[in-house]
Amino acid sequence: MSSISVSNKNNRMVKKRGLKLKNLLKNNILSLITFIGVLLIGVVIAGNVSVQNGKVNIDDDLTVYNNKLFVDVSEGKVGVGTNTPSELLNVYGAG
Numbered sequence: 001m002s003s004i005s006v007s008n009k010n011n012r013m014v015k016k017r018g019l020k021l022k023n024l025l026k027n028n029i030l031s032l033i034t035f036i037g038v039l040l041i042g043v044v045i046a047g048n049v050s051v052q053n054g055k056v057n058i059d060d061d062l063t064v065y066n067n068k069l070f071v072d073v074s075e076g077k078v079g080v081g082t083n084t085p086s087e088l089l090n091v092y093g094a095g
Helices: 021-046
Strands: 002-007 013-019 049-052 055-058 062-064 069-072 077-080 089-091
Touching: none
Parallel strands: 077 089
Antiparallel strands: 002 013, 049 055, 062 069, 069 077
16 A cells, blocks of 8 residues: 655644555546547647547647647647747746
8 A cells, every 4th residue: 555645734744545556547547538538629629630540630730728738730849838839849837
């Protein structure tokens, strides 16, 4: 069993036991499914989308959730937190 420490209202450290790998995997898989669903909904609304043999093809730039993730197709750049990536991968607000 794993244990984690959590602060309660009085800033006292409280140990919680029983954090299981199964629960972590379940939560991460649900998060991934939700993210993909939001991504596909945003793409389908935008148009320029084709799905063939399980692959999604997008002909234009991709914006997800108000520039949380942006793909500039013509420049081949990806921005996280910005819609004007200056590098191949530009992460805004990291650090």
